[in-house]
Amino acid sequence: MKTGVYFCNCxxxxxxxxDSEKIREEILKLPGEIRFRTIDFMCSEDxxxxxxxxxxxxxxxxxxxxxxxxxDHENTFMRVLSKAGLNPYLMQMVSVREQVAWVTEEREKxxxxxxxxxxxxxxxxxxxxxxxxxEIDICPDVLVIGAGPAGLKAALSIxxxxxxxxxxxxxxxxxxxxxxxxxxxxxxxxxxxxxxPVLGDVLHGEHSGNIExxxxxxVMDVVGSYGNFIVKIRRNPRYVDxxxxxxxxxxxxxxxxxxxxxxxxxxxxxxxxxxxxAGALPNAPSIDNAICLRAKGRDCRLCKDACPVEDAIIYDDxxxxxxxxxxxxxxxxxxxxxxxxxxxxxxxxxxPDVYTSSEFERILASNGPTEGEVKTAQGKRPKSxxxxxxxGSLDENHKEYCSGICCQYxxxxxxxxxxxxxxxxxxxxxxxxxxxxKEEFTLYHHxxxxxxxxxxxxxxxxxxxxxxxxxxxxVTYKDASGKKGSxxxxxxxxxxxxxxxxxxxxxxxxLEATHDKFGFFEELHGRMDSAQSKIKGIYLAGxxxxxxxxxxxxxQGMAAAGYILSGLVAGRKLEIKPxxxxxxxxxxxxxxxxxxxxxxKAISYDTxxxxxxxxxxxxxxxxxxxxxxxxGAVKGNHFTTDEIFAEIEGVLA
Amino acid sequence: xxxxxxxxxxxxxxCGGCEISLVNIHEKVLDVDANFxxxxxxxxxxxxxxxxxxxxDKGIAITLFNGAIRTxxxxxxxxxxRKKSRVLIAYGSCxxxxxxxxxxxxxxxEDHFKTIYLxxxxxxxxxxxxxTPETAVPEGTLRIPSFYERVKTLSDVVDADYFIPGCPPxxxxxxxxxxxxxxxxxxxxxxxxxxxxASAVCEECERKKEDKKIKKFYRTYEMIPxxxxxxxxxxxxxxxxxxxxxxxxxxxxxxxxxxxCYGPPEGVLDQGAKMIAALGSIIDIGDVKGLSEEEIAKRAxxxxxxxxxxxxxxxxxxxxxxxxxxxxx
Numbered sequence: 001m002k003t004g005v006y007f008c009n010c011x012x013x014x015x016x017x018x019d020s021e022k023i024r025e026e027i028l029k030l031p032g033e034i035r036f037r038t039i040d041f042m043c044s045e046d047x048x049x050x051x052x053x054x055x056x057x058x059x060x061x062x063x064x065x066x067x068x069x070x071x072d073h074e075n076t077f078m079r080v081l082s083k084a085g086l087n088p089y090l091m092q093m094v095s096v097r098e099q100v101a102w103v104t105e106e107r108e109k110x111x112x113x114x115x116x117x118x119x120x121x122x123x124x125x126x127x128x129x130x131x132x133x134x135e136i137d138i139c140p141d142v143l144v145i146g147a148g149p150a151g152l153k154a155a156l157s158i159x160x161x162x163x164x165x166x167x168x169x170x171x172x173x174x175x176x177x178x179x180x181x182x183x184x185x186x187x188x189x190x191x192x193x194x195x196x197p198v199l200g201d202v203l204h205g206e207h208s209g210n211i212e213x214x215x216x217x218x219v220m221d222v223v224g225s226y227g228n229f230i231v232k233i234r235r236n237p238r239y240v241d242x243x244x245x246x247x248x249x250x251x252x253x254x255x256x257x258x259x260x261x262x263x264x265x266x267x268x269x270x271x272x273x274x275x276x277x278a279g280a281l282p283n284a285p286s287i288d289n290a291i292c293l294r295a296k297g298r299d300c301r302l303c304k305d306a307c308p309v310e311d312a313i314i315y316d317d318x319x320x321x322x323x324x325x326x327x328x329x330x331x332x333x334x335x336x337x338x339x340x341x342x343x344x345x346x347x348x349x350x351x352p353d354v355y356t357s358s359e360f361e362r363i364l365a366s367n368g369p370t371e372g373e374v375k376t377a378q379g380k381r382p383k384s385x386x387x388x389x390x391x392g393s394l395d396e397n398h399k400e401y402c403s404g405i406c407c408q409y410x411x412x413x414x415x416x417x418x419x420x421x422x423x424x425x426x427x428x429x430x431x432x433x434x435x436x437x438k439e440e441f442t443l444y445h446h447x448x449x450x451x452x453x454x455x456x457x458x459x460x461x462x463x464x465x466x467x468x469x470x471x472x473x474x475v476t477y478k479d480a481s482g483k484k485g486s487x488x489x490x491x492x493x494x495x496x497x498x499x500x501x502x503x504x505x506x507x508x509x510x511l512e513a514t515h516d517k518f519g520f521f522e523e524l525h526g527r528m529d530s531a532q533s534k535i536k537g538i539y540l541a542g543x544x545x546x547x548x549x550x551x552x553x554x555x556q557g558m559a560a561a562g563y564i565l566s567g568l569v570a571g572r573k574l575e576i577k578p579x580x581x582x583x584x585x586x587x588x589x590x591x592x593x594x595x596x597x598x599x600x601k602a603i604s605y606d607t608x609x610x611x612x613x614x615x616x617x618x619x620x621x622x623x624x625x626x627x628x629x630x631x632g633a634v635k636g637n638h639f640t641t642d643e644i645f646a647e648i649e650g651v652l653a
Numbered sequence: 654x655x656x657x658x659x660x661x662x663x664x665x666x667x668c669g670g671c672e673i674s675l676v677n678i679h680e681k682v683l684d685v686d687a688n689f690x691x692x693x694x695x696x697x698x699x700x701x702x703x704x705x706x707x708x709x710d711k712g713i714a715i716t717l718f719n720g721a722i723r724t725x726x727x728x729x730x731x732x733x734x735r736k737k738s739r740v741l742i743a744y745g746s747c748x749x750x751x752x753x754x755x756x757x758x759x760x761x762x763e764d765h766f767k768t769i770y771l772x773x774x775x776x777x778x779x780x781x782x783x784x785t786p787e788t789a790v791p792e793g794t795l796r797i798p799s800f801y802e803r804v805k806t807l808s809d810v811v812d813a814d815y816f817i818p819g820c821p822p823x824x825x826x827x828x829x830x831x832x833x834x835x836x837x838x839x840x841x842x843x844x845x846x847x848x849x850x851a852s853a854v855c856e857e858c859e860r861k862k863e864d865k866k867i868k869k870f871y872r873t874y875e876m877i878p879x880x881x882x883x884x885x886x887x888x889x890x891x892x893x894x895x896x897x898x899x900x901x902x903x904x905x906x907x908x909x910x911x912x913x914c915y916g917p918p919e920g921v922l923d924q925g926a927k928m929i930a931a932l933g934s935i936i937d938i939g940d941v942k943g944l945s946e947e948e949i950a951k952r953a954x955x956x957x958x959x960x961x962x963x964x965x966x967x968x969x970x971x972x973x974x975x976x977x978x979x980x981x982x
Contacts, residue, residue: 517942587919589853591885591894595864597934610856628934630895631853632921641922 002033003125004060005118006051008042008067010097017101017110023066026115030122035060043073048080055084062090062128064121066114068097087130089578089638092121120650124643131578131637136617138227139327140570143168145219145507148176149550150542151332152198154557154564159202159210161565166212166324167202168219168233170503172286173263173276175199176334176542177358178550180263180277182365182372183416185408185549186439192279199281212324215242216286220321222510225602225617226537227327227574237317239287240273244312247283249275251303251313257291261369265359268369273303273313278367287313327568328537329511330560331521332553333504335543338392338399338497346388346494347466351473352377354466354492357409364416374420374491381421382490386475387413388464389430392497395461399497399518403547406495407435411443413493414453426453427487429464429475456487466492498547512601513538521545531559535601536618539563579621579638585611587633594625594634658714660685661693661705662744663734665720665727666754666804671745672696674821675717678828688835689714702730705737713737715834717744718813719821721754721973722805725786726798735811742830742847746820748807749846750916751973753820755804758972758979759964762802804973815840817848820914820970823900849899851919854911858893858902860884866937870959873909884910885935890966895921895928914970923976925967 005027009015024036035058041047042065055063063086065077070093078088096114104110140163144155147169155165167174178184179199181191192199202211214235221232255271263276270276272292275285293300294315304313337358340348347354353376355363362368376382387410392398407430414426428447435444447453456479458464463478466489476486500519508515513533514522521544524532533540539560542553568574581602583594590610594603602618603625605611614625614634626636635641662675672694676682685691693700693713705713716738722728735741746752757765766783770776786799807813817830826848833840833847841847855862862883871888878884884891884905892913893905904911917924938952960966972979 517940587852589855589894589898589918590862591853591855591883592862592864593894593931593935596866610862624934627930630921630927630931631855631918632927633852633918641920645922 001062001126002035002058002060003062003064003122004035004037004055004058005064005066005122006042006054007036007038008047008065008097009038009040010068010101011041014067014097014101017104017107018096018114019107019111022111023115023118027118027122030119032122032126034122042067043076048076051077052080052084055081055086060084061086062125064092064094064118064125066094066096066118066121069093069095069099087132089131090125090128092125092128094118094121116651116653119653120647123646123650123653127640127643127646128638133578134576134616135573136227136576138568138572138574139229139325140164140568141166141324141326142564142568143219143229143231143324143326143329144332145329146170146176146332146334146542146544147174147202147213147215148332148334148542148553149178149195149198150334150553150557150560151176151330152195152202152557153554154330154332154541154561155211156198156201156205156207157558157561158564159207162207162210163565163570164210164212166231166233166326167214168217169213169215170218170333171276172216172238173280173282174202174213174215175281179280180358180365181361182367183412185412186437186442188412188415203282213282214322215282219507219510222329222512225615227568227617229326229329229537231324231326231329233322233324235320235322237287237289237314237319238284239289239314239317240284241312241314242282242284244309245284246309246312247275248308249285250306250308251285254302254306256300256302257293259288259291264362264369265356267359267362277365284312328539328564330539330541330557330564331507331511331513331533331544332541332557332560333501333507333544335498335520335547336501338499340391340494340496342398343391343461343494345462345465346391347473347492348494351466351468353382353473353490354494357406357413357493357495360413360493361409364413364420372420374417376490380490382424384425384427384488385413385417385491385493386427386429386466386487386489387493387495388475389428389495390432391461391494393495394431395497397461399499401497401518401547402432402434403495403498404434405498405547405549407433408440408443408549410493410495411435411447414447414450415443418450418452423452425488426450427475427489428453428455429458429477430455431458454487456485498543501544504544511535511538531556532563534599536620574617576616577621579636580616580619581614581621581623581625582616582635582637583612583614584633584635585609585613587631588612588629589631589633591630593628593630597624597628599624657688657690659693659712660689660691660715660717661713661734661738662691662696662717662719663693663730664696665718665730665748665807666723667720667745667747668753669696670821671717671719671747674745674819674824675827677824678831679824681828681831684835685831688831702733705733708737710736711739713739715740715742717742717817718748718807719743719745721747721751722801722807722810723754723757724798724800728805728810729798731807731811740814741807741811743807743813743816745822746818746914746916746970748813749816749818749974750971751804751806752914752970755806755971755973755979756965756969758803760980762800765800803979806974809973814843816846818846818897818915819849819900822848823903825901826899846897846916846919849897849915852898853918854893854896854898854900854902854905854915855883856898857900858883858905858911860905862886865935867932867935867956868937869956872961878908880908884908890932890960892924892928892967892969894931895924912969913967916971916974924971925964925975928967929963 007020020038081088094117100114142165144151144167159165178191216236252271257272258269260266261270273287289295366372393403459480474486478484516522521540523530541556541560588611602615623636626634716734743749770783788795830848860883878887889910891910893911896913897915897918941949
């Protein structure tokens with residue numbers, strides 16, 4: 001086996017500290033056909049050419065590159081090996097610049113260290129196998145779970161590139177939370193209007209043919225991996241044909257039964273056949289089977305009789321299970337808000353006129369339960385409003401994090417209350433204020449300059465108490481400086497912590513995607529890769545990953561679309577890197593120790609053969625299962641036990 | 654003397670169980686006799702060392718060498734039998750990997766002598782005599798073989814051709830090896846483990862295995878384990894996952910955990926280390942998200958402390974044959 005040891009001087013970076021002549025002398029004493037050569041700057045064009053020429057001319061079969069960190073130039077030199085006609089995995093780099101020259105003061109010691117590392121590399125290199133990249137066919141279609149801003153933005157972009165997208169949405173409407181908000185921070189734009197271009201394009205735009213929208217539907221099961229997922233979706237009946245329905249709402253008036261409208265947080269009622277709010281899209285009602293008289297066996301057909309379109313209402317619509325093949329999955333299921341009943345001193349649920357911000361958004365909306373009118377339970381206009389920031393946020397007894405969006409909507413409320421009810425006294429109780437960005441300060445400035453607005457900074461949630469004084473309510477408090485006081489509050493608006501959406505736990509289990517300690521979907525890397533989950537092929541966008549505003553959710557949706565479009569290209573195969581774990585089925589005893597250690601869920605268990613196997617698409621080659629396997633049945637390609645021990649022995653020799 | 658190939662069996666530092674295991678092949682012993690001249694076995698026959706010394710080199714076809722190398726005499730016999738045998742087989746866990754005598758590598762020779770000859774409450778040794786290789790007596794100098802600092806395996810002192818694991822080896826596996834030799838079948842390359850499988854005991858264990866998460870370990874007297882479920886999943890330290898197959902999972906069959914006597918599975922260098930790595934992967938200390946390192950360590954310690962005698966549990970049979978070979982003082 002002819003092995004070349006190529007020593008890079010890296011200018012004087014390496015040669016200043018390591019005596020290459022001494023290395024040459026010692027290396028050439030070792031058994032085997034070894035060639036030694038120094039090259040000044042091996043990563044330069046001249047250096048690469050020299051390396052390639054030397055490998056070819058001398059018929060080298062393997063190469064040790066004694067140079068910089070493999071993080072820097074492993075790929076560079078692997079490509080040179082390929083050009084020279086060698087398998088690129090028959091190369092071993094020795095990081096003598098970062099790990100020796102830059103950290104070892106004495107030249108003699110540095111040379112000794114470099115020699116030991118080079119010896120280790122030679123020992124391991126002799127055992128290395130040539131490895132090949134593999135390719136598999138992929139499905140370029142995409143599943144988007146959740147039809148909020150993040151999911152829709154991504155779906156639309158992917159569809160615009162000519163790719164098929166399946167959108168699964170749990171509710172009967174699309175647009176997520178912002179379509180329920182009449183005005184949005186920071187520029188007081190109307191939510192449904194701002195989103196309309198996206199919603200419209202998804203429903204009937206130029207590329208909507210590439211989008212399959214499944215509302216009132218849920219993902220039940222996912223099998224497979226990146227490039228080839230099979231998704232099982234439960235599609236619940238709408239009982240209304242959304243294509244035929246013209247959205248006239250004639251059907252709703254005669255319906256004899258009603259229930260609390262969950263889209264308005266139970267602040268008003270809706271019929272069994274209903275649109276959650278005026279302007280909801282798709283513009284077709286749905287029938288709530290839980291209260292519809294027909295579901296109770298009664299022969300009511302008032303809605304169908306009122307419908308001017310034939311067969312728009314389908315009484316025999318039924319649940320169906322459908323299967324779709326996709327290559328990537330985008331999770332964009334949004335978030336929920338913290339249950340304010342867990343902070344009893346704020347009076348939520350026990351006193352009238354204490355609302356969460358979500359409820360108050362609907363109260364402000366002209367299509368909401370009060371048609372935009374702000375009034376107390378007794379029908380009076382409130383003279384004083386208290387807005388409690390940080391309700392559950394920045395609180396070690398509730399949620400430790402800052403929810404990030406609350407300050408801005410709180411000052412939006414300030415503006416809207418002031419506009420609707422001039423002269424109303426507004427108190428902001430806050431722990432911290434946060435509104436970074438170039439546009440986000442404006443609403444705060446308005447509030448700060450408004451003479452009817454007062455700010456009270458509190459330290460701890462227990463320093464606030466909402467109390468009833470006769471017919472009036474007041475917030476008694478101890479502020480951050482310890483001063484006690486009381487502020488009248490005919491109405492209270494709580495800004496609850498943003499928390500993971502209900503059901504994101506079970507969805508995570510289906511996808512095998514992990515959650516962080518707060519229950520949000522866990523990103524691959526918080527700063528660098530927040531739009532990817534830890535499972536390859538499963539992407540994250542919007543508040544399911546962390547509390548965020550519309551701007552960030554939209555950007556993350558686009559980021560995920562970017563990953564999907566660049567990673568899965570129709571007609572192109574998926575390349576699989578060969579550094580993966582491999583189970584030797586003959587040696588596997590079926591003990592299943594490996595199953596729980598894989599962070600990428602790449603290991604599955606064949607119950608018939610009673611052996612584990614590694615999915616090489618999902619495997620990232622981390623080696624955790626290799627170390628855990630007590631039977632020595634899992635081999636880490638390029639990091640085999642024999643290679644590692646040979647390397648250790650080479651260092652110690 | 655017949656012209657049959659010669660078979661010998663020797664015990665070094667051993668308990669005698671290996672000899673019993675050979676006899677345990679029952680009536681097949683007659684086949685052994687029909688095919689071999691069983692000519693040396695201090696436990697059963699009266700042949701002496703001098704008789705072996707008198708033989709030509711490679712005069713013995715097969716030697717089954719059991720027992721670990723604890724003393725100078727053990728090594729001397731190993732060297733003699735290596736010289737006289739065409740095939741030298743390390744028979745049983747002691748000669749293969751050190752076994753129970755090998756656990757004494759957790760202490761020094763001096764400590765052993767102190768415990769055995771000086772501190773032992775049933776020993777009366779007022780002049781503090783401990784064994785020494787040479788003792789001057791009026792009649793001259795008495796010599797006894799020296800007691801090594803550490804227990805070694807057979808292959809630590811001579812080249813062994815094959816290794817038959819087990820404490821003791823199972824009779825059907827012993828017979829498999831003898832039969833292969835008798836039938837003249839091709840033996841695997843020298844240095845191989847024979848008379849065993851290549852996988853782990855779990856392969857032969859019929860208990861139902863699921864994904865493993867262990868919250869607490871139990872000693873066998875603390876519970877009566879479910880007979881269907883994997884013992885390890887019930888918190889019993891069963892070494893089966895890190896032990897070579899071949900025994901037929903006898904211990905788990907009778908509701909007792911595997912203690913590891915067949916040594917590491919093929920390709921595993923250190924049975925104890927592998928077991929520790931595996932347990933480290935499946936110990937369940939609950940959700941640690943957000944916990945400090947100290948708290949995580951405390952929880953892990955709480956689980957680990959439910960394993961008494963880790964060295965004696967994980968290295969019960971394999972300490973001298975492991976990477977560290979014993980306590981590094």
